[in-house]
Amino acid sequence: MAKSAAPKKKQSKANKTFDKAIKKTLTNQKAPLEGLDLSEEKLIQIYRQMLLIRRFEEKAAQMYGMEKIMGFCHLYNGQEAVAVGANAAMHETDYMLTAYRDHGHALVKGITANEVMAELFGKVTGCSRGKGGSMHLFDAEKRMMGGHAIVGGHIPLAAGFAFGSKYKAEQDVTVCFFGEAAANQGVFHETLNMAALWKLPVVYICENNRYGMGTAFERAFAVWDIYERASAYNMPRDVVDGMDVLDMYRKTKEAVDRARYEHIPTFLEARTYRFRGHSMSDPIHGHYRTKEEVEEMKAKDPIINFGELLKKENIFSEEQMKEMDDEIKKIVNESIEFAEKSEEPPLEDLYTDVIVE
Amino acid sequence: MAIITWREALNQAMAEEMERDENVFIMGEEVGVYQGAYKVTAGLLQRFGEKRVIDTPIVEASFTGIGIGAAMVGLRPIVEMMTFNFSILAMDQIFNNAAKMRYMSGGQFKVPMVIRGPNGAAHGLAATHSQSFESFYSHVPGLYVIAPSTPADAKGLLKSAIRDDNPVIFLESEVMYGQKGEVPEEEYTIPIGVSDVKREGKDVTVVTWSKMYYIVQKAADELKEEDIDVEIIDPRTIRPLDDSKIIESVKKTNRLVVVEEGWPFASVSSEIITRVHQKAFDYLDAPIERVNQADVPMPYAANLEKASLPNVERVKKAIKKVLYIEE
Numbered sequence: 001m002a003k004s005a006a007p008k009k010k011q012s013k014a015n016k017t018f019d020k021a022i023k024k025t026l027t028n029q030k031a032p033l034e035g036l037d038l039s040e041e042k043l044i045q046i047y048r049q050m051l052l053i054r055r056f057e058e059k060a061a062q063m064y065g066m067e068k069i070m071g072f073c074h075l076y077n078g079q080e081a082v083a084v085g086a087n088a089a090m091h092e093t094d095y096m097l098t099a100y101r102d103h104g105h106a107l108v109k110g111i112t113a114n115e116v117m118a119e120l121f122g123k124v125t126g127c128s129r130g131k132g133g134s135m136h137l138f139d140a141e142k143r144m145m146g147g148h149a150i151v152g153g154h155i156p157l158a159a160g161f162a163f164g165s166k167y168k169a170e171q172d173v174t175v176c177f178f179g180e181a182a183a184n185q186g187v188f189h190e191t192l193n194m195a196a197l198w199k200l201p202v203v204y205i206c207e208n209n210r211y212g213m214g215t216a217f218e219r220a221f222a223v224w225d226i227y228e229r230a231s232a233y234n235m236p237r238d239v240v241d242g243m244d245v246l247d248m249y250r251k252t253k254e255a256v257d258r259a260r261y262e263h264i265p266t267f268l269e270a271r272t273y274r275f276r277g278h279s280m281s282d283p284i285h286g287h288y289r290t291k292e293e294v295e296e297m298k299a300k301d302p303i304i305n306f307g308e309l310l311k312k313e314n315i316f317s318e319e320q321m322k323e324m325d326d327e328i329k330k331i332v333n334e335s336i337e338f339a340e341k342s343e344e345p346p347l348e349d350l351y352t353d354v355i356v357e
Numbered sequence: 358m359a360i361i362t363w364r365e366a367l368n369q370a371m372a373e374e375m376e377r378d379e380n381v382f383i384m385g386e387e388v389g390v391y392q393g394a395y396k397v398t399a400g401l402l403q404r405f406g407e408k409r410v411i412d413t414p415i416v417e418a419s420f421t422g423i424g425i426g427a428a429m430v431g432l433r434p435i436v437e438m439m440t441f442n443f444s445i446l447a448m449d450q451i452f453n454n455a456a457k458m459r460y461m462s463g464g465q466f467k468v469p470m471v472i473r474g475p476n477g478a479a480h481g482l483a484a485t486h487s488q489s490f491e492s493f494y495s496h497v498p499g500l501y502v503i504a505p506s507t508p509a510d511a512k513g514l515l516k517s518a519i520r521d522d523n524p525v526i527f528l529e530s531e532v533m534y535g536q537k538g539e540v541p542e543e544e545y546t547i548p549i550g551v552s553d554v555k556r557e558g559k560d561v562t563v564v565t566w567s568k569m570y571y572i573v574q575k576a577a578d579e580l581k582e583e584d585i586d587v588e589i590i591d592p593r594t595i596r597p598l599d600d601s602k603i604i605e606s607v608k609k610t611n612r613l614v615v616v617e618e619g620w621p622f623a624s625v626s627s628e629i630i631t632r633v634h635q636k637a638f639d640y641l642d643a644p645i646e647r648v649n650q651a652d653v654p655m656p657y658a659a660n661l662e663k664a665s666l667p668n669v670e671r672v673k674k675a676i677k678k679v680l681y682i683e684e
Contacts, residue, residue: 164431
């Protein structure tokens with residue numbers, strides 16, 4: 001009966017496990033930029049991309065409240081470093097796909113704020129012509145391969161894209177994101193096995209934000225170090241500080257290079273945290289986590305901390321940040337205006353694109 | 358015309374299309390080294406190599422998903438289900454990812470793939486291994502469903518399915534693989550969504566497809582001796598359903614029987630009967646009859662299995678019923 005501790009005690013132990021593995025692999029805090037092949041321009045771009053996502057999501061929340069956005073709407077606040085850091089390590093022609101918390105990924109992959117906001121509004125100018133909505137954001141040209149809303153359902157698709165690249169002898173890599181809860185689905189295990197067996201150029205990034213909706217990971221996982229699951233498939237694996245964009249960049253870069261040049265897939269577990277509820281219909285903490293925990297995690301805000309670093313390293317000043325913030329707010333406000341003014345899909349669109357004629 | 362089996366017709370169709378387009382590949386359980394659980398892929402590994410004939414672990418959901426992903430980036434996968442009974446495990450992939458990808462992306466992606474394998478009952482395989490899936494898959498917008506009856510139709514339609522840009526469910530049958538028929542020697546395809554008059558007759562229309570076709574032919578032969586003239590319409594493609602020849606035939610015979618291997622509730626026969634009611638109601642001289650599998654899971658015992666499936670006697674009885682012939 002050794003494991004029958006009360007839930008409260010279990011949780012704190014789980015939190016310790018959560019932090020411990022990250023600490024071992026943290027960015028060198030004394031010289032965080034050392035050994036990184038990132039120009040100052042690129043560092044500023046990374047900051048900008050994270051800030052754009054944050055401001056976009058804040059506005060999306062507001063628009064949801066005003067009933068401009070329907071259905072489910074899952075915000076990325078707090079997790080920005082994961083998609084942005086990983087994207088910085090990718091080529092533009094690499095494939096990206098994720099689950100339903102996809103606004104951030106779509107923005108960083110190059111879909112404009114206008115097109116994403118219009119999609120949330122259900123307008124024909126949206127990136128999926130108003131037929132996908134918040135959970136199904138696509139841009140074939142930019143190789144943003146979705147927005148997928150069945151937990152874990154897109155994990156085999158990612159292996160399929162990678163299979164296609166290898167079959168056609170193209171050097172593109174597929175990077176697939178999903179929440180930690182998806183790692184309990186059967187297709188996760190099935191696909192990781194095949195990706196390793198067939199040496200597919202794919203990188204799987206598990207965004208462990210600690211809660212599958214309202215179920216804490218320690219209540220859903222028999223083994224808390226989720227990245228270790230990849231050992232069952234003899235797949236390179238690592239744990240990443242998902243609140244540290246540079247750690248995300250560094251680990252993803254290693255993985256993407258390994259996929260591109262050696263056809264070896266990798267499984268990364270990014271430990272992160274969402275600052276908002278599971279979806280817009282969900283309170284920020286509710287019954288499943290405490291307000292204190294949320295506040296504590298907000299001290300690890302990936303954007304504020306990275307901004308501090310850029311200031312400290314004299315790469316970007318307070319004033320420049322303010323200017324950038326104003327510019328981004330303007331972009332996001334314009335996206336609202338764009339979405340508002342855009343047309344709804346014409347009624348005949350109801351019956352188009354069901355099949356290829 | 359050559360006389361070949363269903364199995365050989367499918368094999369030829371795949372080999373010809375693989376020869377024609379190097380983006381066509383086949384994956385599934387036992388398709389390579391084992392030469393196919395039912396030998397449909399025999400010789401393909403030797404001819405096209407491991408890159409294009411891929412043995413998978415037993416993971417229907419994931420290898421189907423990998424096929425869908427590969428199709429989205431320009432390949433043309435043929436995914437073999439050892440039997441369609443196992444495709445239940447892949448239904449999330451087929452419904453959500455294959456069928457809906459084009460629509461929910463606003464037309465940005467296409468999923469040109471074929472998912473093929475045996476459908477329906479064989480012999481003595483009982484409840485989990487004896488289901489008919491045409492009604493399940495034809496329910497979903499975004500999928501094509503093909504269920505041919507003759508080797509010639511099978512070959513021509515499989516070639517069209519492989520060339521088509523949509524996800525196609527292609528239904529075969531273990532008990533048909535050895536069935537022989539005439540197949541043209543020269544290159545040909547048969548268009549998807551075109552039904553075929555398989556037997557001309559004036560007294561009654563029977564709509565049927567896949568292996569039920571052989572039962573209906575036998576019933577029609579026997580009824581001929583009783584001076585009953587049966588017309589058989591084989592839709593060949595279940596979705597999109599070409600009902601033109603069905604309607605035309607009902608307008609001529611004024612009587613309809615639908616023979617379907619699967620269960621009756623919310624079935625393909627339900628759809629066909631609805632359409633005939635909508636489009637030819639005034640021409641009907643008798644209530645429509647249908648012959649389906651009994652509305653129960655498939656039993657194992659030979660006598661119960663036989664009683665569960667449509668057979669020649671049941672078909673004859675239904676035909677006589679719409680003709681108001683007392684036995």
